[in-house]
Amino acid sequence: MNLRRATGALRAQFFVAGALFATWGVQVPGIKAHYVLGEQALAVAMLASGLGAVIALPQAGRILARRSPRALAPGLVAVCAACVGSLLLPAQYGVLLALMLAYGFAAALFDVAINDEATEIERLAARPLMSGFHGMFSLGGMAGAAAWSMLAPLGVSPAAHLAGAAAALGLLSLAAAPFMLGRARHASDRQAPLSLPRGPLFLLGVLAGLGLVGEGAMYDWSVLYLRQELAAPAAIASLGYASFSGAxxxxxxxxxxxxxxxxxxxxxxxxxALGAVGMALALAVPHPGAALAGFALMGLGFANVVPLLFSAAGQVPGVAPAHGIAAVSAVGYFGMMAGPPLIGFIAEARSLTAGLLVVSVFAAVVAALAGRALRPRA
Structure with a gap:
């Protein structure tokens, strides 16, 4: 086993996951225009992705008890890439819902698989590494958003961007997969998987969900906020998510x-606390520069929320890491996928600014409950 090589391969997989998510996230305005959707219909499409994740996550522990992350990664990324690359090809709203459902299912399983491997690598290395892995996810998100910022002024169509980026990221994941650990499953991995978080995992899951609402909001609504609420040009608007992911x-x-x-x-x-202040700044000052600065502060604040909670989930006594991460992810991913539709419903009734205010509120709740969630356990 080459731990350094496996660490590099896993970083590549986190990069791919983030870049794929950002690639379709920056095309939300194009998807809205292509299917002629209002905020509410767009929110339902995003909710379909959340539904796919909720269906997948209760099975993640059982699946990972049988197959290693290295074996699962190529197939799961292939599904994600195919869905993202096809988002602007059909004209039927029902097909969009099906693509989002399949994407949510595969992306959730892929996320649990790579976080399970990250927990194992962190254990073998005997030092903190989880934040760095998630940093590659954010770097992928920044790269995915920045790519469209550069391609849009050149006249590249949104459909061509989605297809090309999805193909390139799928190939990168395929090239990295053989160098992952491929470890044998431990006996503890084969115990009955948790279908829902219980005990200490429940609060970890709730806080992960609240934190991931913020990440999901940036993926899905930051570009539209800058375009629709602040009248920023497309090249500037696409930097909304890039500033968040870069920070x-x-x-x-x-x-x-x-x-x-x-x-x-x-x-x-x-x-x-920093995440709450950053989003409040972005919403309080109606200028693209202030919004970009606020999104960057929010990115710095939210940077270690999920790594801290997922690392804690992988170390709960008596629970196998894959099952703990899957249980917390079941709530966390619901926040990432269902949070943006919630914001969409509020935006339809009031405004997108009002919808995004919930992100600041949720970040404040994370700060308030941090001590209770991460207190030491025997």
Missing amino acids: MALGRFGGDWARARVAPATLLRASG
Whole structure:
């Protein structure tokens, strides 16, 4: 086993996951126009992705008890890439819903698989690494968003962007997969999987869900917020998600250093507070520059929320890491996928600014409950 090589391969998989998510996220305005959707219909399409994740996650522990992340990664990424690359090809709204459902299902399983491997690599290396892996997810998100910012002025069509990016990312994942651990399943991995989070996992899951509402909001609504509420041009609007992801990547690459020196509860409390302040700034000052600055602060704040919670989920006594992560992800992914539709429903009734305000509120709740969620356990 080459741990350094496996670490590099897993970083590539996190990058692919983030870039795929961002690739379709920056095309939300194009998807809305292509299918002639209002905010509510667009929110339902996003909810279909959340439904796919909710269907997949209760089975994730059982699936990972039988097959390693290395074996699962190529097929799951192939499904994700095919769905993302096809989003602007059909004209029927029902087909869009089916694509989003399949994407949510495969992306959720892929996320649990790579986080399971990240927990194992962190254990073998005997030092914090989870934040750095999630930093690659954010770096992928920044790259996916920045790519469209560069391609849009050149006249590249949204459909061509989706298809080309999906193909390139699928090939990168396929090339990296053989170098992952491919470890044998431990006996503890074969115990009955948790279908829903219980006990300490429940609060970890709730906070992950609240934190991932913010990430999901940036993926799905930051570009539209800048375009629709602040009248920013397309090239500037696409930087909304890039500024968030870039700042989040910086925060995560420094997160392992911070985790080695700052108590987890203290770090989570500060992270939630900074995220709340960042989103409040973006909404309070109606200028694209202020929004980009606020999104960047929010990215720094949210950078270590999920790594801290997922790492804690993989270390709950008496629970196999894959099952703990899957249980917390079941709530966390519901937040990422269902949060943006919730924002859409509020936007339809009031405004997108009002809808995004819930992100600031949820970040404040994460800060308030940090001590209770991450208190030491025997």
